[in-house]
Amino acid sequence: MTDPTPAHETHAHQTPTHWTLTLVCDDRPGIVHAVSGAVVAANGNITESQQFSSADTNTFFMRLQVMAPVDRAAFEQALAPVVERYDARVQLDVVGRPxxxxxxxxxxxxxxxxxxxxxxxxxxxxxxxxxxxxxxxxxxxxxxxxxxxxxxxxxxxxxxxxxxxxxxxxxxxxxxxxxxxxxxxxxxxxxxxxxxxxxxxxxxxxxxxxxxxxxxxxxxxxxxxxxxxxxxxxxxxxxxxxxxxxxxxxxxxxxxxxxxxxxxxxxxxxxxxxxxxxxxxxxxxxxxxxxxxxxx
Amino acid sequence: MTDPTPAHETHAHQTPTHWTLTLVCDDRPGIVHAVSGAVVAANGNITESQQFSSADTNTFFMRLQVMAPVDRAAFEQALAPVVERYDARVQLDVVGRPxxxxxxxxxxxxxxxxxxxxxxxxxxxxxxxxxxxxxxxxxxxxxxxxxxxxxxxxxxxxxxxxxxxxxxxxxxxxxxxxxxxxxxxxxxxxxxxxxxxxxxxxxxxxxxxxxxxxxxxxxxxxxxxxxxxxxxxxxxxxxxxxxxxxxxxxxxxxxxxxxxxxxxxxxxxxxxxxxxxxxxxxxxxxxxxxxxxxxx
Amino acid sequence: MTDPTPAHETHAHQTPTHWTLTLVCDDRPGIVHAVSGAVVAANGNITESQQFSSADTNTFFMRLQVMAPVDRAAFEQALAPVVERYDARVQLDVVGRPxxxxxxxxxxxxxxxxxxxxxxxxxxxxxxxxxxxxxxxxxxxxxxxxxxxxxxxxxxxxxxxxxxxxxxxxxxxxxxxxxxxxxxxxxxxxxxxxxxxxxxxxxxxxxxxxxxxxxxxxxxxxxxxxxxxxxxxxxxxxxxxxxxxxxxxxxxxxxxxxxxxxxxxxxxxxxxxxxxxxxxxxxxxxxxxxxxxxxx
Amino acid sequence: MTDPTPAHETHAHQTPTHWTLTLVCDDRPGIVHAVSGAVVAANGNITESQQFSSADTNTFFMRLQVMAPVDRAAFEQALAPVVERYDARVQLDVVGRPxxxxxxxxxxxxxxxxxxxxxxxxxxxxxxxxxxxxxxxxxxxxxxxxxxxxxxxxxxxxxxxxxxxxxxxxxxxxxxxxxxxxxxxxxxxxxxxxxxxxxxxxxxxxxxxxxxxxxxxxxxxxxxxxxxxxxxxxxxxxxxxxxxxxxxxxxxxxxxxxxxxxxxxxxxxxxxxxxxxxxxxxxxxxxxxxxxxxxx
Missing domain, CATH: 3.40.50.170 (Formyl transferase, N-terminal domain)
Incomplete structure (x- = not known):
């Protein structure tokens, strides 16, 4: 799905945004630690967290809600090492965006x-x-x-x-x-x-x-x-x-x-x-x- | 199903029995009045009653519980005119009988x-x-x-x-x-x-x-x-x-x-x-x- | 509750009305037979029927829906013997009346x-x-x-x-x-x-x-x-x-x-x-x- | 509750054990990252994860299931820095242990x-x-x-x-x-x-x-x-x-x-x-x- 960036995300700002982050990748050790590290790097606080490891397909699924005072580009930059290392599909959305x-x-x-x-x-x-x-x-x-x-x-x-x-x-x-x-x-x-x-x-x-x-x-x-x-x-x-x-x-x-x-x-x-x-x-x-x- | 008469029904008696009566017949006016008349004839009191008219098959279904001081033979005799007039299938059972x-x-x-x-x-x-x-x-x-x-x-x-x-x-x-x-x-x-x-x-x-x-x-x-x-x-x-x-x-x-x-x-x-x-x-x-x- | 007679009930007529009939009285044998007799007298057909005998208060409760080609006065007249004999509280209403x-x-x-x-x-x-x-x-x-x-x-x-x-x-x-x-x-x-x-x-x-x-x-x-x-x-x-x-x-x-x-x-x-x-x-x-x- | 160590945990071993880890501490940023780091240190893989931050008591609650090829002592050692830093109460159990x-x-x-x-x-x-x-x-x-x-x-x-x-x-x-x-x-x-x-x-x-x-x-x-x-x-x-x-x-x-x-x-x-x-x-x-x- 397309995921257009809201206008207010185009500059760095200090007011925290409530983000939804979903991540799907092959199931390997260390993913949660890597993702939570990216959240820390973005000065974020995890407000909701769910994950599931599918034994059928050996796939790891995660959904976080993160309150973080960063724009999309900065959050994506923080997540980039995780995406690369785990070959993960990551989606960022803003909570409540229609x-x-x-x-x-x-x-x-x-x-x-x-x-x-x-x-x-x-x-x-x-x-x-x-x-x-x-x-x-x-x-x-x-x-x-x-x-x-x-x-x-x-x-x-x-x-x-x-x-x-x-x-x-x-x-x-x-x-x-x-x-x-x-x-x-x-x-x-x-x-x-x-x-x-x-x-x-x-x-x-x-x-x-x-x-x-x-x-x-x-x-x-x-x-x-x-x-x-x-x-x-x-x-x-x-x-x-x-x-x-x-x-x-x-x-x-x-x-x-x-x-x-x-x-x-x-x-x-x-x-x-x-x-x-x-x-x-x-x-x-x-x-x-x-x-x-x-x-x- | 067979419906064996409990031993205590074999004589006329005055202690009321709690009967279940189910009746199925073609749907025509007057059935409820006829059945309730048979219950009156058996000195019975209806304690539970449900009925349904099936539009699909034009069939009338009824289930009564009746407290009546009669044995099976006497109750069947009271019901005989209903059975005959409406060509009804009637079953008598005793409430709680295993x-x-x-x-x-x-x-x-x-x-x-x-x-x-x-x-x-x-x-x-x-x-x-x-x-x-x-x-x-x-x-x-x-x-x-x-x-x-x-x-x-x-x-x-x-x-x-x-x-x-x-x-x-x-x-x-x-x-x-x-x-x-x-x-x-x-x-x-x-x-x-x-x-x-x-x-x-x-x-x-x-x-x-x-x-x-x-x-x-x-x-x-x-x-x-x-x-x-x-x-x-x-x-x-x-x-x-x-x-x-x-x-x-x-x-x-x-x-x-x-x-x-x-x-x-x-x-x-x-x-x-x-x-x-x-x-x-x-x-x-x-x-x-x-x-x-x-x-x- | 008051129960005003709809205008279309003021004359005898042949189009059937869909009535709700509720009845409460002391629990005694023969009530169902008497009520269904009154329904037959009103040329009515019972389309829904529920009853309950309260063991706590020895009271009998009944609710019928009856399709009958009579006005209120005629239905009440048919029910009058039941009311009198069983000292019953009877209410007639028309199905769907607000x-x-x-x-x-x-x-x-x-x-x-x-x-x-x-x-x-x-x-x-x-x-x-x-x-x-x-x-x-x-x-x-x-x-x-x-x-x-x-x-x-x-x-x-x-x-x-x-x-x-x-x-x-x-x-x-x-x-x-x-x-x-x-x-x-x-x-x-x-x-x-x-x-x-x-x-x-x-x-x-x-x-x-x-x-x-x-x-x-x-x-x-x-x-x-x-x-x-x-x-x-x-x-x-x-x-x-x-x-x-x-x-x-x-x-x-x-x-x-x-x-x-x-x-x-x-x-x-x-x-x-x-x-x-x-x-x-x-x-x-x-x-x-x-x-x-x-x-x- | 007491939480006796199963016999097979007494030696280091390579067969992974399926652990339940529950953690309760004051709610502060970085906990998830710290805990997941301890899991990584134990060569563990998180298979189930739930968390909740109580606004009433400012307390953070977490429950993980972790597949890790370590015994209890080694897992506890990996968790020790988290326990100390966050003053956390941590419990380890084995999934399915009666x-x-x-x-x-x-x-x-x-x-x-x-x-x-x-x-x-x-x-x-x-x-x-x-x-x-x-x-x-x-x-x-x-x-x-x-x-x-x-x-x-x-x-x-x-x-x-x-x-x-x-x-x-x-x-x-x-x-x-x-x-x-x-x-x-x-x-x-x-x-x-x-x-x-x-x-x-x-x-x-x-x-x-x-x-x-x-x-x-x-x-x-x-x-x-x-x-x-x-x-x-x-x-x-x-x-x-x-x-x-x-x-x-x-x-x-x-x-x-x-x-x-x-x-x-x-x-x-x-x-x-x-x-x-x-x-x-x-x-x-x-x-x-x-x-x-x-x-x-």
Whole structure:
């Protein structure tokens, strides 16, 4: 993801900035000591720290919050020896900085509504320069939240390809860091999935057992499931099989008809997607192969 | 299920019995009035009542608890006009009567332990005249709870068929009403499934998404699932696809290795199976096609 | 509570009305039969039914939903023999009719906001003809939802007595059925509590263990509680000791400071109070001495 | 707590040991760097790390798991400069080492059963050299799990004092690190509480609101509580007011009679106590004044 430097970081200054630092590298001894040494060199104080060593991939993951009276360049300079020695991927972000987010929708507005409502209430550090949709229905909702909305019908391969190009252009144009498929009912092409790898998140319903095919809520009703839920995951070329970020379920019983299951399921979709977006926007989600490390 | 008359019901008497009455019939107006009239005729008092009209199958389901100073014959006589007029299936049971239960196990003892512990503690109205196993490991656990344990190795088609015959014989011999597969790691033959239709319950792990094939916990770990759970269901010829009785999940995260997922999953299996058995033993589970109606 | 007849009930008609019927009487045999007979006499069909016999007070409680093509007078006539024979208190209401609700507030707006937000979204069957407050702060919130707001300072015994008289007058003036203390930070006089008996609901925070005195969140933080919650209850002369309607808790840990505990606690207060008001407005809450029967 | 060195630590060796390191000191900059430096000096690799700065007491808490090919003496030597510079309290333990645990019981076996069942299943790293009881009832349960059981009647001040002396002797005799009051229905003397400070854990029921005096479940029923639960806490001289380790609640409703509330409450007690014991045995519980820091 791009990570634009806030204007106030361009000069050295004495007011401390609250930084988020994430680091991923091969797991070797001494990393924590090296990183904490860099923090000391930056006159920083660690206010939050989490780490995980993956036995599956022999990878080390770390997320720190550091209060430090330095600008980005100075902090990066302090970290440079660590990056070099451990061949580490390091990201610096400022706590609370809104992540630039493109939202894709179709007709159902429950996820978009929850994202924008919480964004406006200060509970979700994102900014949304654009909502793109293959249907016009949600223009009013976006307008209520003063978010630009663009409608592009997708009816055939040509218009589908045009939409995908528009998505890529919008990502460039608006410096998008995260693409959210908020019930966007189009299958993305493998090329688009590859282009958005690791920075696109999708939400879909979840049942125990899983149901394939059309109208899963009707199938779930027919089987009398007692739990229905939702899964938020990164987009990969296999649309619903990417690394899982968050899952929730809620208890239902025999008195619920399929339309009530849909309504209950939508609530789970909204809160699960919003939670996943929050964690991503707070730099709490790191990838370990097909798994996610979530530093809550 | 067989429903043997307790000895104390064999004569008319004045001490009231606490009856469970379940009734299933086509949904038509007036049923509640007719049933409650039969209760009045039996000098009964309704202490608990639940009903449900299934729009899917146009079927009416009812469960009553009735305190009535009558024996089984007298109560059945009072109900006879309802049965005839509404073509209703009616079952009478005595509240708290232990259901005669055969438990099948293999090596893992967590489900058996939970069933026997709660049975002994008075929290689970079952009696267990026999535990049957294809492995010897759980003999000590059964012995601690003074429950007869029988070990029959299953190593080839012939021994498998012998075990299945033994199960059917044990059902007859001990007037078994419920067969519980408490992590019995053998696939039942279609014939045995058919013979036990509606009176055998199984437990298996559940994941979002579902995983097929061997070592599902390892697969779940590889996908980084955030929820793992268990499903208790009636046995049908498709072993894990019968009507669902109860489901639970618990939250996990990236720090859990496959063996920890197994341990967490076993806890869910135990409590989910015990809950399902309790509801069945209390006559709270009715079948509506492939769905269950649970009158909690 | 008053229960004004909707205009469309004033003539006999054939379009069925969806009625709620609650009945409370001494527990004796035959009640269900008698009530279901009255439903049959009104050409009604029972769509939902719940009952409970309290062993503590020997009282029978029932709540039915009945689809019946009759007006109020005709239904009451059909029920008259039951009322007489069992000395029953019977209430008829129409499903979905908004309950006339007076809301009392002080400075904190989280509960008022949740009530009005859900009322407007169609999830809470109340109408609010007036919000009364001893502080002016929430006038804007009420205005946003187009609800009349009246500010009356309470600073001494005389102004307190004036406020209490104003509450009673408002109840009369607006045919109020329910008074909601939505973080109204005034202790009601015993006389007012008595006057509002059974039709006023209060919300307060809850902790394990309970904390007496000022600043309970600070005390809870100091003890390191792991759960904080809220209790909604009917108002009695002992302000926080009335019959409990609903309780919720949420898990917290050592990282939360007192102000975060307050914020988490307020969320619990909002949802707990709204849930309690919903159940009352749907006629699902009945009193059994100091306990509530909730027919969810 | 005593922390006996495992036999295999007595020589230098190359096979790495998985250490738990907990550290508590005044909060100052540079601690993480200093500790990680000591880990590097011990050729260690940090596999798990958690930290917390308490604003209340200006105290810094840290828990590490470190894989290091050193024995205890060598690790302590590497840590010595940190201990000196920061005046830190440091504890070293070996991951998975069973904590030596004395269990005190009376008649109710639900907590003891859960502890021993999970200990035997490998889910709870404790060893139990002795169960002490003032009643004989649980001898069979202890015997099933091959745990020595000692019965000492407590009927008067003299026998009570003898029991308390026996507890202290048993702690010495068996190098006990943790004393678990698993529904031990005796109030400990202030002297015994002081002697066991920080290494004894108790479980008791919890209600909203709290109830004082005899038969709290009956009081809870009378008030119609909607939640019942349990609290595990360290023992202090005020028996039920020590630092809280874990709390759970479960939802109940008006249909539960007092004996059902007891049964539900016992389940919460078992799982809450076992969870607290697990965290203590894994060195995850640190004291911050009257609060606990739990590094889950």
């Amino acid at each position: 992540m630039r987010t493109l939202v894709l929708v179709s007709k159902a507005g429950h996820c978009l509504n929850d994202l924008l409502y919480r964004q406006r209430g200060g509970q979700l550090p994102i900014e949304v320069p654009l909502v793109l949709s293959n249907h016009p229905e949600l223009a009013g909702l976006a307008s209520f939240y003063s978010v630009p909305f663009e409608h592009r019908p997708v009816t055939d391969p040509a218009s589908k390809q045009a939409m995908e190009q528009r998505i890529l252009d919008a990502v460039d144009e608006h410096d998008i860091e995260l693409v959210v498929l908020a019930r966007y009912m189009q299958i993305l092409s493998p090329e688009l999935c590859a282009a958005l790898q690791g920075r696109a998140v999708n939400i879909h319903h979840s049942f125990l057992p899983g149901f394939k095919g059309a109208n899963p809520y009707r199938q779930a009703h027919a089987r009398g499931v007692k739990l229905i839920g939702a899964t938020a995951h990164f987009v990969t070329s296999d649309l619903d099989e990417g690394p899982i970020i968050e899952q929730n379920v809620v208890r239902v019983d025999h008195t619920k008809d399929p339309s009530e299951l849909v309504s209950i399921g939508q609530d789970e979709e909204s809160r699960t997607l919003t939670q996943a977006v929050r964690w991503i926007a707070e730099d709490r989600v790191l990838l370990d192969g097909a798994r996610t490390i979530i530093f809550k | 259901m005669r239960t055969l438990v099948l196990v293999s090596k893992a003892g967590h489900c058996l332990n939970d069933l026997l512990y709660r049975q002994r503690g008075g929290q689970l109205p079952i009696e267990v005249p026999l535990v049957l196993s294809n492995h010897p490991e759980l003999a000590g656990l059964a012995s601690f709870y003074s429950v007869p344990f029988e070990h029959r190795p299953v190593t080839d088609p012939a021994s498998k068929q012998a075990m299945e015959q033994r199960i059917l014989d044990a059902v007859d011999e001990h007037d078994i009403e419920l067969v519980v597969l408490a992590r019995y790691m053998q696939i039942l033959s279609p014939e045995l499934c058919a013979a036990l239709q509606g009176r055998a319950v199984n437990i298996h792990h559940s994941f979002l998404p579902g995983f097929k094939g061997a070592n599902p916990y390892r697969q779940a770990h590889a996908r980084g699932v955030k929820l793992i759970g268990a499903t208790a269901h009636f046995v049908t010829s498709d072993l894990d696809e019968g009507p669902i009785i109860e489901q639970n999940v618990v939250r996990v995260d990236h720090t859990k290795d496959p063996s920890e997922l197994v341990s967490i999953g076993q806890d869910e299996e135990s409590r989910t199976l015990t809950q399902a058995v309790r509801w069945i033993a209390e006559d709270r589970v009715l079948l509506d096609g492939a769905r269950t109606i649970i009158f909690k | 309950m006339r609700t007076l809301v009392l507030v002080s400075k904190a707006g989280h509960c008022l906001n949740d009530l009005l937000y859900r009322q407007r979204g169609g999830q809470l069957p109340i109408e609010v003809p007036l919000v009364l407050s001893n502080h002016p702060e929430l006038a804007g919130l009420a205005s946003f939802y187009s609800v009349p707001f009246e500010h009356r300072p309470v600073t001494d015994p005389a102004s307190k007595q004036a406020m209490e008289q104003r509450i009673l007058d408002a109840v009369d003036e607006h045919d109020i059925e329910l008074v909601v203390l939505a973080r109204y930070m005034q202790i009601l006089s015993p006389e007012l509590c008595a006057a509002l008996q059974g039709r006023a609901v209060n919300i307060h925070h809850s902790f394990l263990p309970g904390f007496k005195g000022a600043n309970p969140y600070r005390q809870a933080h100091a003890r390191g509680v792991k759960l904080i919650g809220a209790t909604a209850h009917f108002v009695t002369s002992d302000l926080d000791e009335g019959p409990i309607i609903e309780q919720n808790v949420v898990r917290v840990d050592h990282t939360k400071d007192p102000s975060e505990l307050v914020s988490i606690g307020q969320d619990e207060e909002s949802r707990t109070l709204t849930q309690a008001v919903r159940w009352i407005a749907e006629d699902r809450v009945l009193l059994d001495g100091a306990r509530t029967i909730i027919f969810k | 904590m030596r645990t004395l269990v005190l019981v009376s008649k109710a076996g639900h907590c003891l059963n859960d502890l021993l069942y999970r200990q035997r299943g490998g889910q709870l790293p404790i060893e139990v050299p002795l169960v002490l009881s003032n009643h004989p009832e649980l001898a069979g349960l202890a015997s099933f799990y091959s745990v020595p059981f000692e019965h000492r009647p407590v009927t008067d001040p003299a026998s009570k004092q003898a029991m308390e002396q026996r507890i202290l002797d048993a702690v010495d005799e068996h190098d006990i690190e943790l004393v678990v009051l698993a529904r031990y229905m005796q109030i400990l003397s202030p002297e015994l509480c002081a002697a066991l400070q920080g290494r004894a854990v108790n479980i008791h029921h919890s209600f909203l609101p709290g109830f004082k005096g005899a038969n709290p479940y009956r009081q809870a029923h009378a008030r119609g509580v909607k939640l019942i639960g349990a609290t595990a806490h360290f023992v202090t001289s005020d028996l039920d007011e020590g630092p809280i380790i874990e709390q759970n609640v479960v939802r109940v409703d008006h249909t539960k009679d007092p004996s059902e509330l007891v049964s539900i409450g016992q389940d919460e007690e078992s799982r809450t106590l076992t969870q607290a014991v697990r965290w203590i045995a894994e060195d995850r519980v640190l004291l911050d004044g009257a609060r606990t820091i739990i590094f889950k």
